[in-house]
Amino acid sequence: MIYTCYDMIRDCREDKREGWADFVSRYVPVIRWLIAHYFPSRENDPALVERLLISLRTSTANLFDSFDPAPERHFLLALRARVLGEAERDRATPPAEYALDLETLAEALAPLTLTEKQAVWLETMSYDEQPTSRMLKMAPDTAVRARERAAELLRVKMSSWRRSVVADNGAVLIGAALKAGTADCFPAKAFLDIIDGRATWSNRSQMERHVNSCWHCIDHFCRLREASVLRDLPNPLSAAEAEPYLKLLGVEPEPRSFWKKLRGK
């Protein structure tokens, strides 16, 4: 039987070795990938991964909450939030030279379409045009044009501007969008239905009316697009590669089975 993300969440909640072994094997590569992407200057600090793992093990808050029958992307969202939060606590990113707040961004970019807004938002998440266009299933040129249009709208609106102002203010903008949720915001399932091609035309147009002017939902949509990429990252750790991390986390080794003991293995 296949051991699923659902099984891992259940076993980690019960603090079973099998759950933690699966967590380390499948998600240490994701944690490394997130650090390399969001904190490239800290990519070569293996101790950071260790500190993050210890804090995730010490407090599993919000990490294993999802009881969805297919929870992997919900779990990846929670894991990403914890990893980015812990890495910021470990060492805060310095503020941007030219500050851009969410209100100014929302006003300036109001004329853009929902797809163009996502192309811009993925820039706050440090994605350049190639991965952005893949996530949005558009030609790279379309992503480039959306960002050029946004840059022009922001340049007119801001007294001090530079081309990288959206990416420079990523952490602040993402933090503000997370807090900007309303009772009308859509749940993850609605976005996943669109990403996976299950949404009907009428569901989609009703949703777009709200999401087009809600940066909390645009952020949520983009994070779920990112989670769909993270889910497909290859190369889990082997048992031998995972073992030092399990030791670090104080996860007890598997007791040798009766038959193995009998055979002296």
Ligand SMILES: [Zn+2]
């Ligand atoms: Zn919303």
